[in-house]
Amino acid sequence: MKTSKPHILLILSAILLFGFSCKEKPIEKKNEVEKAVKKPNIVVIYLDDLGYGDISSYGATELQTPNIDALASGGLKFTNGYASSATCTPSRYALLTGMYPWRNKDAKILPGTAPLLISTEQQTLPKMLKTQGYQTAIVGKWHLGLGTGMVNWNERVSPGPNEVGFDESYILAATQDRVPTVYIDNGNVVGLDPNDPISVDYKTNFEGEPTAISNPEMLKMKWHHGHNNSIVNGIPRIGFMKGGDAAKWSDVDMADHFLTKAQDYVKNHKEKPFFLYYAMQQPHVPRTPHPRFAGKSGLGPRGDVILEADWCIGEFIKTLKEEKLLENTLIVFSSDNGPVLNDGYYDDAVEKLGKHDPNGGLRGGKYSIFEAGTRVPFITYWKGKIKPATSDAIVCQMDLLASLADLVGTEDNTTDSEDVMNVLLGESQKGRDNLIIEATGKTALRHGDWLMIPPYKGKNFREKVSIEVGNFPEFQLYNLKDDAGQQNNLAISNPEKLAEMTKIFESLRGVDFEKGVKEVIFR
Ligand code: NG6
Ligand code: CA
Numbered sequence: 001m002k003t004s005k006p007h008i009l010l011i012l013s014a015i016l017l018f019g020f021s022c023k024e025k026p027i028e029k030k031n032e033v034e035k036a037v038k039k040p041n042i043v044v045i046y047l048d049d050l051g052y053g054d055i056s057s058y059g060a061t062e063l064q065t066p067n068i069d070a071l072a073s074g075g076l077k078f079t080n081g082y083a084s085s086a087t088c089t090p091s092r093y094a095l096l097t098g099m100y101p102w103r104n105k106d107a108k109i110l111p112g113t114a115p116l117l118i119s120t121e122q123q124t125l126p127k128m129l130k131t132q133g134y135q136t137a138i139v140g141k142w143h144l145g146l147g148t149g150m151v152n153w154n155e156r157v158s159p160g161p162n163e164v165g166f167d168e169s170y171i172l173a174a175t176q177d178r179v180p181t182v183y184i185d186n187g188n189v190v191g192l193d194p195n196d197p198i199s200v201d202y203k204t205n206f207e208g209e210p211t212a213i214s215n216p217e218m219l220k221m222k223w224h225h226g227h228n229n230s231i232v233n234g235i236p237r238i239g240f241m242k243g244g245d246a247a248k249w250s251d252v253d254m255a256d257h258f259l260t261k262a263q264d265y266v267k268n269h270k271e272k273p274f275f276l277y278y279a280m281q282q283p284h285v286p287r288t289p290h291p292r293f294a295g296k297s298g299l300g301p302r303g304d305v306i307l308e309a310d311w312c313i314g315e316f317i318k319t320l321k322e323e324k325l326l327e328n329t330l331i332v333f334s335s336d337n338g339p340v341l342n343d344g345y346y347d348d349a350v351e352k353l354g355k356h357d358p359n360g361g362l363r364g365g366k367y368s369i370f371e372a373g374t375r376v377p378f379i380t381y382w383k384g385k386i387k388p389a390t391s392d393a394i395v396c397q398m399d400l401l402a403s404l405a406d407l408v409g410t411e412d413n414t415t416d417s418e419d420v421m422n423v424l425l426g427e428s429q430k431g432r433d434n435l436i437i438e439a440t441g442k443t444a445l446r447h448g449d450w451l452m453i454p455p456y457k458g459k460n461f462r463e464k465v466s467i468e469v470g471n472f473p474e475f476q477l478y479n480l481k482d483d484a485g486q487q488n489n490l491a492i493s494n495p496e497k498l499a500e501m502t503k504i505f506e507s508l509r510g511v512d513f514e515k516g517v518k519e520v521i522f523r
Contacts, residue, residue, distance in 0.1 A: 051339025053360025081378020393431030
């Protein structure tokens with residue numbers, strides 16, 4: 001979205017360019033200008049399924065996350081920071097493209113064999129930054145599809161992150177619980193032995209390959225629902241995979257592995273500004289803490305991997321400091337969706353929960369249109385630039401594209417992303433007026449302190465994961481300021497507010513309830 005504020009970097013550039021243009025060697029001088037107007041590095045640290053209440057700076061008492069807390073206490077801690085969706089793929093789609101995921105019917109949890117969801121023609125956050133001289137990279141979880149159909153994992157896999165704006169990519173294709181369980185380095189499976197080619201299928205097993213059903217004795221982790229296909233490292237996964245033995249990742253080393261990649265990236269890209277999307281895999285299932293962290297939280301593996309993630313973040317920040325990059329790096333910390341305890345494995349997340357509340361008092365969880373689905377920890381940190389504070393402004397990860405465009409001296413008018421850069425820097429409290437949130441195809445409207453959920457069919461309680469997803473046959477209206485836990489539906493007692501909210505929702509979603517629309521789903 002358009003910014004009204006002339007940008008400081010632009011002005012500086014103009015002054016410097018004007019000054020230098022009068023002198024003799026314009027080309028050399030232009031390089032000096034670029035150096036003088038140094039753009040900040042940008043790092044997005046993105047966790048997977050971390051809840052609003054999962055870190056101590058957001059109220060957790062049973063878990064201590066000192067490194068994330070240092071970002072929160074030294075930066076801006078948002079209390080109304082949103083992912084666009086209550087599941088991974090749509091959230092990541094919105095983060096990278098600046099588009100509402102419900103505009104794309106395929107933006108739903110993808111299998112490991114899904115084609116690339118982002119069109120190579122589409123605007124993306126890394127593409128925008130590249131036009132402004134940035135080096136761009138992703139390290140970690142992708143989950144936005146790869147290739148155009150049948151992927152041959154034994155050749156370079158493309159299109160993928162490198163074709164939508166990332167100069168460099170080191171990823172896991174989908175999720176830690178989905179095959180193929182291999183790292184992919186700029187499109188190539190890492191450590192692949194050509195004599196042991198990889199085949200992947202999400203429908204049928206390969207003859208003779210063990211699964212959780214045929215060979216339960218091979219399991220080190222038990223499945224609860226789903227997750228009963230191929231077994232890798234004793235962990236049953238979603239999908240079938242054959243071959244690629246030497247290339248298979250070690251689950252317990254994954255956090256260290258991605259950390260090293262992220263550290264190496266910043267060490268080796270100091271000459272020009274960089275954008276690093278560090279997409280960590282914790283605390284998504286399967287939760288596989290390194291033995292250094294196993295048992296450390298007392299809350300079972302889910303708590304342990306949160307401690308592990310916090311440690312990784314501390315190490316990563318140390319590297320930025322050692323490389324003298326911290327003062328010139330904007331860090332955005334968040335999570336792709338809310339928390340879930342049992343997401344398909346028996347791993348003590350429920351049994352050892354104790355007093356820990358991953359939701360931080362919010363209703364619902366992952367998959368839910370209630371607040372815990374999309375309201376997540378959201379922190380901006382920039383040493384010496386952002387003053388420590390808490391902000392209640394409404395911000396969404398989808399807004400990073402337009403906001404960062406503003407920061408680096410350009411603009412984006414082509415997406416749903418709104419420029420809230422001043423809010424992310426703590427210079428304004430005026431975030432978004434309206435935000436549509438999404439959960440498994442269902443949408444709701446946040447407007448000011450209010451949240452309106454239209455009627456939805458289907459069950460409210462998703463039994464397998466024990467989460468209320470928010471489906472009710474009537475309209476729901478909550479005042480989140482007075483009722484963060486969404487206990488009092490005011491739809492009947494406040495018809496004026498409901499009518500106002502319904503109108504905004506209808507105009508943003510392009511529907512008309514009065515014309516007999518019963519349910520607004522996008523796939
Ligand atoms: C679900 C999986 C769940 C998780 C989720 C994706 C089953 C039964 N459940 O389908 O375990 O992988 O997909 O999570 O298979 S997300 O954070 O990437 O959206
Ligand atoms: Ca997720």
